[in-house]
Amino acid sequence: MITEQQITDVIYSVIDQMNELRDQNLIDKGLQTPLIGQRSQLDSVDLVNLLLGVEEQLEDEFDISFVVANEKALSLKNSPFRTVKTLTDYLTDSINQ
Amino acid sequence: MMILPISKKVILITGSSRGIGRAMAEHFLQQDYQVLGCSRSPTSLSSDNYQHFCLDISDEAAVKKMFSTIRKQFGRLDVLINNAGIAAMNHALLTPMSTVKNVYQTNVFSAFLFCREAAKLMRKHQSGRIVNLSTVAVAYDLEGEAIYASSKAAVESLTKILAKEFADFNVTVNALGPTPVETALIKNVPAEKIKQLIDRQSIKRLGTFADINHLVEFFIDEKSDFITGQVVYLGGA
Ligand SMILES: NC(=O)c1ccc[n+]([C@@H]2O[C@H](COP(=O)([O-])OP(=O)(O)OC[C@H]3O[C@@H](n4cnc5c(N)ncnc54)[C@H](OP(=O)(O)O)[C@@H]3O)[C@@H](O)[C@H]2O)c1
Numbered sequence: 213m214i215t216e217q218q219i220t221d222v223i224y225s226v227i228d229q230m231n232e233l234r235d236q237n238l239i240d241k242g243l244q245t246p247l248i249g250q251r252s253q254l255d256s257v258d259l260v261n262l263l264l265g266v267e268e269q270l271e272d273e274f275d276i277s278f279v280v281a282n283e284k285a286l287s288l289k290n291s292p293f294r295t296v297k298t299l300t301d302y303l304t305d306s307i308n309q
Numbered sequence: 310m311m312i313l314p315i316s317k318k319v320i321l322i323t324g325s326s327r328g329i330g331r332a333m334a335e336h337f338l339q340q341d342y343q344v345l346g347c348s349r350s351p352t353s354l355s356s357d358n359y360q361h362f363c364l365d366i367s368d369e370a371a372v373k374k375m376f377s378t379i380r381k382q383f384g385r386l387d388v389l390i391n392n393a394g395i396a397a398m399n400h401a402l403l404t405p406m407s408t409v410k411n412v413y414q415t416n417v418f419s420a421f422l423f424c425r426e427a428a429k430l431m432r433k434h435q436s437g438r439i440v441n442l443s444t445v446a447v448a449y450d451l452e453g454e455a456i457y458a459s460s461k462a463a464v465e466s467l468t469k470i471l472a473k474e475f476a477d478f479n480v481t482v483n484a485l486g487p488t489p490v491e492t493a494l495i496k497n498v499p500a501e502k503i504k505q506l507i508d509r510q511s512i513k514r515l516g517t518f519a520d521i522n523h524l525v526e527f528f529i530d531e532k533s534d535f536i537t538g539q540v541v542y543l544g545g546a
Contacts, residue, residue, distance in 0.1 A: 257478075268380075268429075271377060277370070279373075
């Protein structure tokens with residue numbers, strides 16, 4: 213069982229790594245941080261880097277092989293990639309299923 | 310977990326147990342690369358700088374596991390050569406659907422899977438080179454090769470589109486289309502048919518492993534960082 217907190221921590225740690233490479237427009241670390249849409253500080257490449265970073269860190273920390281952008285995620289009516297919170301909820305559900 | 314990348318460049322060649330892939334593996338071993346290869350059957354190739362993965366390239370779980378091992382063991386991937394492929398040469402009316410599925414699975418789906426997983430790794434270092442194997446059969450629209458040639462046409466299309474999508478990560482994607490080269494792949498093609506094919510080329514001879522290695526070297530050269538989305542046919546197809 214991987215907890216919501218553990219997953220949020222993984223996402224935050226990936227955001228930290230991404231911010232290290234940015235001079236400006238740092239990504240906020242908050243549950244409500246938007247990941248897509250006009251209000252998001254992430255462009256499409258940033259989103260790819262975030263999701264793949266999360267995928268990799270989940271694999272390293274919990275020894276699970278999981279494709280974050282899988283068919284289920286992409287077909288949901290409300291994208292699970294809207295905010296840090298929705299991503300956390302989605303990952304917690306899918307991984308513990 | 311900190312993974313320290315090794316200093317040698319790492320090249321992954323699919324279908325390295327025989328034929329063109331084997332020749333490439335031997336070539337890059339002589340050039341101070343860490344060479345990784347894969348095929349369903351084991352290989353007789355052995356070197357301190359070579360590591361073989363026995364897997365079916367269409368098995369997503371096995372492929373993901375291999376990439377995870379590469380990441381943990383070497384911390385980097387500089388070059389991917391999508392070489393493994395199978396051919397089907399038959400009149401369309403005599404081609405079973407199982408052959409169609411098999412050829413597409415190996416030549417198209419697996420090539421995509423490897424491009425995707427490789428680019429994930431290359432993304433981290435903001436550099437990488439991918440070379441896909443096509444064939445002159447695409448340029449010639451060869452009769453009797455509807456499935457094989459169309460599968461490679463798909464590979465060419467993938468090459469051009471992935472070149473655009475991966476450009477953000479400084480990963481180039483190119484394809485090379487060999488003329489006939491003497492390997493197991495074409496051993497059942499009648500000599501007369503090979504001769505007819507060669508007669509269509511600008512330069513009328515069989516291709517060699519050296520011809521292919523030369524073009525691969527060009528594509529993966531550090532200085533080729535502005536060359537992407539291209540398909541080059543040998544022999545002037
Ligand atoms: N030879 C030619 O004249 C020619 C011309 C134009 C293009 N090409 C292209 O060049 C590439 C290499 O051809 P080749 O002539 O070297 O062929 P080959 O001698 O038949 O070798 C094919 C290699 O791919 C591996 N392979 C095939 N299916 C696989 C699978 N499902 N999973 C893992 N490995 C697999 C084989 O190993 P296992 O069987 O052990 O898995 C072998 O190592 C192909 O993409 C081909 O289309 C060749």
